[in-house]
Amino acid sequence: MGQLNAFVHADGSLSAEAQHWLQSLPGTAYVTDSAWWLGELHFLADSISTLGQRQAADYWSQPDRWLAQIPEPERWPLLEQLQQALARGDHAARLSYVVERQDGSQCEVDDSLSILRNADGAVVALVGFLLPQKIEPVASESLSLQALLDYSDDVIMALDEDLNCCDVAGNTQGMLGIAVASLRSSSLFGLMAPEDGSRVRRLLAEGAAEATSKMLELRLRHRDRGYRWFEIHFSPCPLPAALTLTSSEMPGWIAVARDITQRRQQSLQWDAYTATDELTSALNREPFMGLLSHAFSSGDATARFTLIVFDVDHFGDINAAWGREGGDLVLSCIGEMCRATLKERFSFGRLEDDTFALLLSGKSLQESAAIAERLRGRFASTRVEFHGHWLAFSVSLGVAERRADESAEALLARAEAGVKAAKRNGRDRVQQAP
Known part of the structure; x- marks a missing residue:
């Protein structure tokens, strides 16, 4: 797996610190081997029960239960899409699909994947983050975004209603050319292309009113390379008073950002x-x-x-x-x-x-x-x-x-x-x- 950070043991398992932090996120984090849900689970947040209406233990013992809940006509094209990303040498993939619950209802899921490769390019693990496409605000006593995993190419931010960055984790240096400390307490609007600002404000106001997540494509300024394109998934989530920089009835946001400049250019x-x-x-x-x-x-x-x-x-x-x-x-x-x-x-x-x-x-x-x-x-x-x-x-x-x-x-x-x-x-x- 290359250089292992403090979250990962030598045998590839996650440390107790990493598992505790991943369990606290307002979404469902998971880590599998290269076979995805057909292989072995290394980590799975308990919150998957709210998506699949099965306890995490059911998926630990039989990971393909999750795949079985995806309707068959959708399941095989989904596996083919992921296989193509793995074969192309991609480091990230985004999947959208439906899971069928035990009570007969369905849940639409956004699945953001980081594809971890070794120095030879072989896939060693898949780190995923599941979010329902429509979610209710999640109360939280504490929210500590320290560092997801050092090898993740995404950036996770806790933002208040004005998109001031209350806390941040991830590859800010590679994506924006700035350190985590420089991004913390600054406004995302300050990095945003001016013509994108009003559109983002309007769409996030709609998301706040409806308590729905928003997937937006926008441009952020890189310190050394002009503007770059990002796909950012904003999920409404009230932030603890100790973290927020402003006081408002509007929710804060958990934002997962991914650089899509190359994809946009292509x-x-x-x-x-x-x-x-x-x-x-x-x-x-x-x-x-x-x-x-x-x-x-x-x-x-x-x-x-x-x-x-x-x-x-x-x-x-x-x-x-x-x-x-x-x-x-x-x-x-x-x-x-x-x-x-x-x-x-x-x-x-x-x-x-x-x-x-x-x-x-x-x-x-x-x-x-x-x-x-x-x-x-x-x-x-x-x-x-x-x-x-x-x-x-x-x-x-x-x-x-x-x-x-x-x-x-x-x-x-x-x-x-x-x-x-x-x-x-x-x-x-x-x-x-x-």
């Missing part, structure tokens, strides 16, 4: 790949704006970005004179020329029928305006052959450089204002945005 790349416009090979509007927002949120706050937006002058007249086939030929030509002319690193999007955008990184406003002018000249001098005729076209371009803390939508609006100004001034020109 998802974004896949979405971009599958959402490419076939005619021009440009990204469609939604994935392009997603790429733009992601570039702003995940990079250095001081990183330089410029946006060039342009559309075809009198495109309606081209379609009227030559039909849709002629218009499509012009648009296809624009896609080819953008890729051939621009050697700089850029992203190319099609925002509307004849409106396009180019995102450039590391360029000043003046440098991007020069690139836009070069592109404008190339378009203006191009003739497209169409059934023995030569079609000519021009474009009007707007250029804007991102301002500090400016959103993707605001930058786009300024670049589009530049396009409108270029058209007012005679078309076939470049206009820097105000």
